[in-house]
Amino acid sequence: xxxxxxxxxxxxxxxxxxxxxxVFLRELSRVPGPKVLVHGGGKGASDMLRxxxxxxxxxxxxxxxxxxxxxxxxxxxxxxxxxxxxxxxQREGVNALGLSGADGNLIRAQKRPVTExxxxxxxxxxxxxxxxxxxxQLLGAGLLPVCCAITHDGQxxxxxxxxxxxxxxxxxxLAPHYxxxxxxxxxKDGVLLDVNDPASVLPRLTPGQYQELKASGxxxxxxxxxxxxxxxxLAAGVEQVVIENALNIxxxxxxxxxxx
Amino acid sequence: xxxxxxxxxxxxxxxxxxxxxxVFLRELSRVPGPKVLVHGGGKGASDMLRxxxxxxxxxxxxxxxxxxxxxxxxxxxxxxxxxxxxxxxQREGVNALGLSGADGNLIRAQKRPVTExxxxxxxxxxxxxxxxxxxxQLLGAGLLPVCCAITHDGQxxxxxxxxxxxxxxxxxxLAPHYxxxxxxxxxKDGVLLDVNDPASVLPRLTPGQYQELKASGxxxxxxxxxxxxxxxxLAAGVEQVVIENALNIxxxxxxxxxxx
Numbered sequence: 001x002x003x004x005x006x007x008x009x010x011x012x013x014x015x016x017x018x019x020x021x022x023v024f025l026r027e028l029s030r031v032p033g034p035k036v037l038v039h040g041g042g043k044g045a046s047d048m049l050r051x052x053x054x055x056x057x058x059x060x061x062x063x064x065x066x067x068x069x070x071x072x073x074x075x076x077x078x079x080x081x082x083x084x085x086x087x088x089x090q091r092e093g094v095n096a097l098g099l100s101g102a103d104g105n106l107i108r109a110q111k112r113p114v115t116e117x118x119x120x121x122x123x124x125x126x127x128x129x130x131x132x133x134x135x136x137q138l139l140g141a142g143l144l145p146v147c148c149a150i151t152h153d154g155q156x157x158x159x160x161x162x163x164x165x166x167x168x169x170x171x172x173x174l175a176p177h178y179x180x181x182x183x184x185x186x187x188k189d190g191v192l193l194d195v196n197d198p199a200s201v202l203p204r205l206t207p208g209q210y211q212e213l214k215a216s217g218x219x220x221x222x223x224x225x226x227x228x229x230x231x232x233x234l235a236a237g238v239e240q241v242v243i244e245n246a247l248n249i250x251x252x253x254x255x256x257x258x259x260x
Numbered sequence: 261x262x263x264x265x266x267x268x269x270x271x272x273x274x275x276x277x278x279x280x281x282x283v284f285l286r287e288l289s290r291v292p293g294p295k296v297l298v299h300g301g302g303k304g305a306s307d308m309l310r311x312x313x314x315x316x317x318x319x320x321x322x323x324x325x326x327x328x329x330x331x332x333x334x335x336x337x338x339x340x341x342x343x344x345x346x347x348x349x350q351r352e353g354v355n356a357l358g359l360s361g362a363d364g365n366l367i368r369a370q371k372r373p374v375t376e377x378x379x380x381x382x383x384x385x386x387x388x389x390x391x392x393x394x395x396x397q398l399l400g401a402g403l404l405p406v407c408c409a410i411t412h413d414g415q416x417x418x419x420x421x422x423x424x425x426x427x428x429x430x431x432x433x434l435a436p437h438y439x440x441x442x443x444x445x446x447x448k449d450g451v452l453l454d455v456n457d458p459a460s461v462l463p464r465l466t467p468g469q470y471q472e473l474k475a476s477g478x479x480x481x482x483x484x485x486x487x488x489x490x491x492x493x494l495a496a497g498v499e500q501v502v503i504e505n506a507l508n509i510x511x512x513x514x515x516x517x518x519x520x
Contacts, residue, residue: 051312071340079339080331083410083418087362091416097364102347104357104403134401141397143364150343156351158343 005139005178007036009167010185014246015042015081022088024185024246029092031249034139034178036170037096038147039085040163045069045076065120065160073160074100077148085146096144101151102158104134107166109151109159123151123159125166130173164226168233175237182238184226185246190255191227195220202255207231210257227257234259265399265438267296269427270445274506275302275341282348284445284506289352291509294399294438296430297356297406299345300423305329305336325380325420333420334360337408345406356404361411362418364394367426369411369419383411383419385426390433424486428493435497442498444486445506450515451487455480465517467491487517494519 008028014020028037049056049072057064065073082098089096101107101123107130109123129151138145147170149163164184171182190201193213205213210227213219219227230241234257244254268288274280288297309316309332317324325333342358349356361367361383367390369383389411398405407430409423424444431442450461453473465473470487473479479487490501494517504514 048312052308074343075335075339077339078343079335079337083334083338083360083362086360087412087418088416090362090365090412090414095365096362098360098362100343100346100358102343102350102356102358105350105355137401141394152347152350154350156347158347 002178003034004181005034005036005174006031006181006183007038007167007171007174008183008185008249009038009040009163010246011040011163012042013187014185015039016044020247021085024249025085025088025094026092027247027249029089029094034144036135036139036145036147037085037089038149038163038167038170039077039081040149041073041077041081044080045073048072048076059117059119062119063160064118065122067121070121070158070160074150074158078150082146082148089144089146094144095142096146097138098146098148100148100158101161101166104131105152105154106131106134106147107151107161107169108154109161111153111157111159121157121159123153123161125151125161125169127169127173130170132173132177135170135174136177164229168229168238171233171238172236175239179239180237181240181242182230182233183242183244183249184230185244185249187245189245189248189253190243191219191223193218201253203253205255205257206260207234208260230257262438263294264441265294265296265434266291266441266443267298267427267431267434268443268445268509269298269300269423270506271300271423272302273447274445275299276304280507281345284509285345285348285354286352287507287509289349289354295404296395296399297345297349297404298409298423298427298430299337299341299406300409301333301337301341304340305333308332308336319377319379322379323420324378325382327381330381330418330420334410334418338410342406342408349404349406354404355402356406357398358406358408360408360418361421361426364391365412365414366391366394366407367411367421367429368414369421371413371417371419381417381419383413383421385411385421385429387429387433390430392433392437395430395434396437424489428489428498431493431498432496435499439499440497441500441502442490442493443502443504443509444490445504445509447505449505449508449513450503451479451483453478461513462515465515466520467494468520470517490517
């Protein structure tokens with residue numbers, strides 16, 4: 001029987017709130033067993049781009065990563081945010097170690113091909129690009145890897161990569177080696193049956209139930225890509241996906257997605 | 261007999277010149293055996309502070325690291341510079357892994373006490389603050405640790421720390437475990453007998469010769485702190501200190517400092 005491994009993903013909302021981030025890191029230090037943390041970036045990078053007079057370029061709501069933008073997001077994600085999280089976990093007695101995808105060749109991605117849109121220095125990835133051996137060594141040494149959303153192409157180029165995708169790809173790549181639970185942490189307590197009622201958290205969701213709720217339009221549209229992604233991870237061997245509040249990860253209120 | 265270990269230190273000059281940095285990284289990839297790289301920061305952090313309207317505060321030529329400055333130097337040193345170096349080494353086929361002092365609790369420092377001057381978020385360190393176990397694990401796994409000049413205090417605070425000091429402190433802390441050679445790489449070929457004659461490189465320098473040359477005023481004043489520091493490392497068990505050109509580390513022209 002493989003060991004259990006929990007992969008937590010946090011997003012920009014909590015990174016922008018130091019007091020909330022500290023609550024999350026303290027709660028994370030109380031979660032037993034081996035863990036990996038994946039984090040996105042907050043609005044700091046956008047604020048700095050603006051302060052430097054670099055206008056964000058968006059196509060259909062997705063940022064174009066030109067060279068100047070890549071520099072700034074690398075500074076924020078791999079520098080400030082990653083090191084503040086690592087130092088914050090060390091404060092809680094957790095031996096965290098921060099990584100970009102270039103470090104130890106952890107995540108090798110491909111620059112997204114230019115089609116109608118040139119997204120610039122953006123990386124797409126597959127499980128084959130994950131250096132699971134390094135992660136297993138670090139976890140075996142009692143470390144908590146903290147992964148930011150910067151990858152590389154192996155040819156010296158850093159690439160900006162979606163943090164949700166990194167978390168689910170890590171989970172899929174590690175599924176042959178661990179019983180992986182993937183925890184998406186955000187500002188709500190889980191998947192809500194009624195988006196206006198924070199108490200309407202679904203405790204459990206199977207693919208069948210999800211299809212029914214999707215068809216009836218009960219689940220908020222914004223949750224659909226995350227849930228599609230989550231069920232794809234379950235189908236690919238991840239044991240469990242949990243959708244929960246970043247401030248309450250040790251509470252029982254959450255949505256657990258199960259393969260059946 | 262302990263294994264050999266080479267610790268290389270590069271400074272801001274080469275970091276500001278991408279083409280030169282690439283030459284250094286390629287040459288570094290050709291150096292056999294286990295290695296550690298320590299890097300300072302270039303002028304990018306100062307440029308950005310200026311662009312953001314944050315005036316550098318200097319006392320006796322030393323920067324005061326206030327909270328805003330710490331954020332920027334963390335972004336540059338631990339983010340942009342560290343990850344560009346790591347990605348550049350990966351391109352050369354070297355499995356580099358970037359670290360701040362917070363990562364894996366690699367370097368725990370003390371915030372410099374406030375006396376007549378408050379240097380702000382600056383860290384002072386001793387060999388006791390170095391996690392030699394982590395470095396030995398990473399080196400044993402075939403990785404090349406790339407250390408930036410950001411440390412932490414273990415209580416969640418990141419600290420700006422002198423890169424020369426980090427390199428010599430790492431060398432001293434690792435001396436019981438390896439035959440350590442500490443390589444200070446800069447823009448000259450070594451210690452010059454005549455600062456105006458680039459060909460006047462001293463091939464070898466013992467403490468006795470150094471004291472004679474120091475007394476006669478032959479060595480450039482700017483080299484004295486570096487050399488004092490280097491001989492202190494030799495006295496503390498480091499096998500060899502090398503002063504050499506960052507662009508020519510595999511050439512034979514260099515100054516080798518020996519204990520006797």
